[in-house]
Amino acid sequence: MSQEKIITIYDIAEKLSLSPSTISRGLQNHAAVNAVTKKKIFDTANEMGYRFNTFARNLRSRKTNTIGVIVPRLNSYFISAMLAGIEKELNGSGYNMLISQSLELQEKEAEYAETMMHNRVDGLIVALAANTTSLDHFQPFFKHHIPLLFADRGIAGNEYTKVVIDNFRAGYEAAFHLAEQGCTRIAHITGNTIRDVYSERRDGYQQALKDKGLSFDESLVFETDLTEISTMKVMNRILKMEVLPDGLFVSNDFCAAIGLKTLKQAGLRIPEDIAIVGFNNDATSRITEPALSTVNYPGQEMGEVVARRLINQLNASNPSEPETLVLKSELIVRSSSLKGGV
Amino acid sequence: MSQEKIITIYDIAEKLSLSPSTISRGLQNHAAVNAVTKKKIFDTANEMGYRFNTFARNLRSRKTNTIGVIVPRLNSYFISAMLAGIEKELNGSGYNMLISQSLELQEKEAEYAETMMHNRVDGLIVALAANTTSLDHFQPFFKHHIPLLFADRGIAGNEYTKVVIDNFRAGYEAAFHLAEQGCTRIAHITGNTIRDVYSERRDGYQQALKDKGLSFDESLVFETDLTEISTMKVMNRILKMEVLPDGLFVSNDFCAAIGLKTLKQAGLRIPEDIAIVGFNNDATSRITEPALSTVNYPGQEMGEVVARRLINQLNASNPSEPETLVLKSELIVRSSSLKGGV
């Protein structure tokens, strides 16, 4: 098997004694090419194993049909659900997807933004890294009017289009529910509050305490990087407290599961001694014993919505106003927080 | 903020009264360009906001510095660990990564292979979909001598380069361990045995039974698609058996966790009544109670190895022989299978 020549429209043109223009138009199903000729072109192209050259095409047409996607990480239940949603929509509209993960680092995010720019993506979907504070690295996109939409993790304000859930309300409902169950000392483990998804949930939690007449204790809020190790550390600190909390709201199901198990191993009963609510409705939440109460996060839907919005914006003739699309989330009550009684 | 002009080397050339060739060479740090001129070029490029056009560059240089990666799905602990490994190596060597997920369907896999071809990837890394039986859709890669390496899920034979673990041995060890623990009726839940990762584990399991003098009971082997639903179905069938199994080897940690929980809820003790071993060493395996014995799968390492091998192959002057790289895996014994006693 020898190296096979890469076929171009020029090769087809020569073989059929036609001009490259006609071949090009024929392959595009252009109306100005005779049906018989077209058929001949298609057949010959297949026969010779022709594949179009994306670069030549993109170079000329100044459009790449590629959407860049930058997410904090790939190995997250929520993120992969979202990617599946994005992919479904994009693929259905003939777009490709260039994915990369920032690993929660602004530095890598910036690097990838540049790569995306070089690859001349037609649009960009971003979920910001944990420590991203500035959007400077996205300036080129703004300058060149390349649509940039935020999915889930955006930045405060109405300047940009983003698809989110009402994190304040979700946090509020989680904490309110725990309070309803009789919890009076509710601890909260959250991610980096630079990201408003986390700060808003915390604010919601705080408001719920207030509305239920519970005092807010700063020392019960733990800001972490939501890894297994830091969760363990937090749990150890909690277990050493003089008065243990009787409720725990964790901004992530995996960490909630780790916490749940640690507390059980320390001899505490869930939910009798400590009731727990997680976040995301990961597969993990159904594995724990007792099953974990959590907030359902419509990952796939979020991906579909943001992708569809982007496609619309690309097809629109006039520039569209930035808007914030808020999806529904809901508290799912399972055994880890259900104490019985009303 | 108005639409900013896209700067090309021609714009820089004009501004500096130099020729585009010199700009091009200067930006490439070519030796034949005066250091002073070079500096001037770089400064002006920055100042004007120049970004190179990947397409023009790729079109001319006939090299894309992009590697395609096709995996069955993104939302798997193992796969994302592997992707992280691949990304680390590729990025360190200046390559980009075009990812797509086949969703376990040969049809989608073929479609993406074509897209990768159009995007002229320099090489391809593939973990085959569950139902892929033919490699016809990769023919263009073979014909054009574009390296195609398999990661984890390849195809039998020595025709292609692949990075794998010894699945037969892993399956053998898992089943052997269960037998050692005193299990005599060991059930096995596996994925689509078209994929040799699954068939080899099953073969290893079978061989271990044989070596331990246990009879092989076909009705204890369940081939599934390894989803939550089918696992539940299998568990229900198992629970209805006249004689229950006393050991369970599942080719996937999440399904093992589902199984574990279902059995416990049915009143069975783990590991006393049924000992369980999973596969992959997912995060999930540490969440279950008791913690799940499993086979550690070096996902990140596998990604690094396959990417490094691909890069070497791309840099090599002469074509490299196909080879099979086997990584170490190991049984991790936790409480779900440890009955005590020797």
Next chain:
DNA sequence: ACCCAATATGCAATCGGTTGCAGTTAGATT
């Protein structure tokens, strides 16, 4: 037989870089 319109095809410029080869220039050598 002549003209016109409709249909089909080709020419050549263009997208933005890259690179082999040739040409220029300044300084060194004799």
Next chain:
DNA sequence: AATCTAACTGCAACCGATTGCATATTGGGT
């Protein structure tokens, strides 16, 4: 002062497809 060499820089072709405009062909109408 003439010659040579090394260091720079530019010309122009090229990568493979797209597309506005021009041209060729065909058939129909009168």
